[in-house]
Amino acid sequence: xxxxxxxxxLCGVQVAKSHGIQLRLQESSRPYVLQQNWGAYxxxxxxxxxxxxxxxxxxxxxxxxxxxxxxxPTAGPAASIASAVSKxxxxxxxxxxxxxxxxDFTFNLGTNDLVLFGAAQSLASGAEAYNRYGSLVSEDNxxxxxxxxxxxxxxxxxxxxxxxxAASSLRFNPVLSVILDESANDTLHDTCNNIGNSDNQxxxxxxxxxxxxxxxxxxxxxxxNITSDDVxxxxxxxxxxxxxxxxxxxxxGLFDEGEWKSFEYEMDLDKYxxxxxxxxxxxxxxxxYINELIARLTSTPVNxxxxxxxxxxxxxxxxxxxxKIYADFSHDNQLIAxxxxxxxxxxxxxxxxxxxxxxGANRSWVTSQLVPFSGRMVVERLACRExxxxxxxxxxxxxxxxxxxxxxxxxxxxxxxxxxxxxFVESQSFATSGGxxxxxxxx
Ligand SMILES: *[C@@H]1O[C@H](CO)[C@@H](O)[C@H](O)[C@H]1NC(C)=O
Ligand SMILES: *[C@@H]1O[C@H](CO)[C@@H](O)[C@H](O)[C@H]1NC(C)=O
Ligand SMILES: *[C@@H]1O[C@H](CO)[C@@H](O)[C@H](O)[C@H]1NC(C)=O
Ligand SMILES: *[C@@H]1O[C@H](CO)[C@@H](O)[C@H](O)[C@H]1NC(C)=O
Ligand SMILES: *[C@@H]1O[C@H](CO)[C@@H](O)[C@H](O)[C@H]1NC(C)=O
Ligand SMILES: *[C@@H]1O[C@H](CO)[C@@H](O)[C@H](O)[C@H]1NC(C)=O
Ligand SMILES: *[C@@H]1O[C@H](CO)[C@@H](O)[C@H](O)[C@H]1NC(C)=O
Numbered sequence: 001x002x003x004x005x006x007x008x009x010l011c012g013v014q015v016a017k018s019h020g021i022q023l024r025l026q027e028s029s030r031p032y033v034l035q036q037n038w039g040a041y042x043x044x045x046x047x048x049x050x051x052x053x054x055x056x057x058x059x060x061x062x063x064x065x066x067x068x069x070x071x072x073p074t075a076g077p078a079a080s081i082a083s084a085v086s087k088x089x090x091x092x093x094x095x096x097x098x099x100x101x102x103x104d105f106t107f108n109l110g111t112n113d114l115v116l117f118g119a120a121q122s123l124a125s126g127a128e129a130y131n132r133y134g135s136l137v138s139e140d141n142x143x144x145x146x147x148x149x150x151x152x153x154x155x156x157x158x159x160x161x162x163x164x165x166a167a168s169s170l171r172f173n174p175v176l177s178v179i180l181d182e183s184a185n186d187t188l189h190d191t192c193n194n195i196g197n198s199d200n201q202x203x204x205x206x207x208x209x210x211x212x213x214x215x216x217x218x219x220x221x222x223x224x225n226i227t228s229d230d231v232x233x234x235x236x237x238x239x240x241x242x243x244x245x246x247x248x249x250x251x252x253g254l255f256d257e258g259e260w261k262s263f264e265y266e267m268d269l270d271k272y273x274x275x276x277x278x279x280x281x282x283x284x285x286x287x288x289y290i291n292e293l294i295a296r297l298t299s300t301p302v303n304x305x306x307x308x309x310x311x312x313x314x315x316x317x318x319x320x321x322x323x324k325i326y327a328d329f330s331h332d333n334q335l336i337a338x339x340x341x342x343x344x345x346x347x348x349x350x351x352x353x354x355x356x357x358x359x360g361a362n363r364s365w366v367t368s369q370l371v372p373f374s375g376r377m378v379v380e381r382l383a384c385r386e387x388x389x390x391x392x393x394x395x396x397x398x399x400x401x402x403x404x405x406x407x408x409x410x411x412x413x414x415x416x417x418x419x420x421x422x423x424f425v426e427s428q429s430f431a432t433s434g435g436x437x438x439x440x441x442x443x
Contacts, residue, residue: 032257035239036368036369037263038238040367041236041240041372042239042367042368042372043070044372046401049402050399051404057395059382060382060383061296061297061323064378065338065376065377066377067335067374068114069114069117069121069373071114072113074111077233077236078109080229081107081237083230084226084230089102090223094221095220098220107237113155117243117244121374123160126161126167127163129163134168137324137325143172143326144325145175145176147179148182148334149181156329185307188328188331189330190334190337192285194441196281198269198278198279202273205354206232208354209259209263211228214227232266235260238254265356268365268367271333271370271371272350275340276339278351280438282336282337283340283435284435284441285333286340287341288308290428290431291304302314305434306434332367332375335371339370341430343408345364345370351363376401377400379396380399397416404417410423
């Protein structure tokens with residue numbers, strides 16, 4: 001059984017790797033990779049090679065916050081996809097042969113659940129965590145793991161633990177210790193009742209980028225009456241079928257590179273205005289997690305009046321403070337809220353729903369790079385030697401999808417992404433104040 005687990009984990013790493021290669025369509029000087037334009041439906045890809053901290057620093061704690069792996073569409077979008085597909089299938093004969101595959105197509109994806117590739121992503125990331133941070137672990141200090149209660153999040157967490165065990169040759173076997181109930185306030189799930197949505201912004205953009213596609217499809221499929229929203233659904237079908245079958249879906253070929261970039265921008269707007277900086281009650285959803293993170297980083301009890309469950313967080317069984325690796329599993333919207341509460345990826349200007357180029361070439365708010373399937377933030381705590389001091393100083397460093405963040409919100413942050421832990425805590429006054437009164441507006 002043990003060797004079977006190891007081969008499953010290794011296979012996870014293989015599948016995750018080969019998937020990237022399989023789906024790589026073309027490369028140029030600025031590589032365009034199809035699935036890196038799928039917004040929140042993009043599979044995780046590292047944005048950088050992992051860079052070790054400076055040699056004067058030693059990592060002594062790691063906090064991983066990770067989105068579940070690739071999944072099927074949720075129920076509402078699945079119904080919209082089915083409707084768009086059946087409109088096309090009602091057309092007896094297409095004017096363009098590239099649509100002919102549609103007559104043989106059956107839409108039979110599941111809903112909500114993690115797909116096998118998503119499980120493999122989670123296994124692979126557990127193995128990667130062991131390979132990168134295994135020296136922190138000992139028999140009496142193994143990773144402490146929590147998950148929000150959705151089935152796909154729980155399965156991502158347990159697959160991660162198996163990947164971690166397997167990579168350690170079963171020496172260290174973390175288990176999922178706490179499942180946070182999504183029907184209650186939960187630091188790993190968005191729970192603000194009065195939060196708004198991004199419909200205005202996303203519909204504005206969909207109405208700008210889809211009309212040429214609507215016309216093209218209706219010319220090719222006369223009488224199908226494809227709408228702008230159908231186009232969006234069919235583009236998501238490309239992503240969902242690809243991650244479910246681990247091969248590029250035929251639907252992907254109906255859209256060109258520029259159209260995929262526009263699709264990504266829809267997703268960028270969706271997260272920005274749905275749970276990010278463009279949503280008045282978005283960032284406050286991330287406050288509870290940040291207060292938990294501060295508790296772990298500073299080894300002091302959680303002080304929070306928002307999403308935390310004080311029964312769980314005041315117990316050393318369900319919220320231990322002495323661990324070296326913590327791994328928490330959650331959802332895209334919650335990661336976005338946490339980034340925005342913390343100050344990561346703040347944009348110089350709000351995203352313009354009418355113009356995907358308004359942010360300039362360096363816009364860092366790109367959903368496929370923030371919260372792809374299995375996307376992750378890692379907060380490393382480090383002890384650094386400083387020439388003028390006896391004792392080591394505590395620092396932190398934050399990586400999102402393997403890229404070191406510049407922490408410009410943290411005073412004194414260095415160019416290699418280090419910031420003193422006390423300055424980081426100071427920078428988190430939005431969280432430590434309980435969200436400046438915004439949490440109360442949620443109910
Ligand atoms: C991993 O995920 C798959 C797919 O959801 C699931 O069937 C399996 O039980 C999970 N394995 C573990 C060890 O959690
Ligand atoms: C979450 O907490 C708020 C108060 O902070 C409360 O009004 C609300 O009912 C709670 N939500 C749930 C789902 O328990
Ligand atoms: C949508 O957003 C635009 C631009 O921000 C604004 O002028 C308009 O009133 C909004 N419409 C609705 C229905 O909120
Ligand atoms: C498209 O619209 C026309 C006119 O309203 C209608 O007769 C036809 O049934 C529609 N086709 C589909 C596939 O819904
Ligand atoms: C806190 O978590 C415990 C254990 O899951 C649960 O029984 C309790 O209802 C939760 N409290 C609140 C206020 O949600
Ligand atoms: C974009 O980033 C590059 C590299 O960091 C920098 O040289 C350039 O000035 C930036 N451009 C803008 C418009 O900010
Ligand atoms: C807990 O946080 C509140 C603000 O939300 C603050 O007033 C209080 O002093 C903090 N308590 C401790 C023990 O730090």
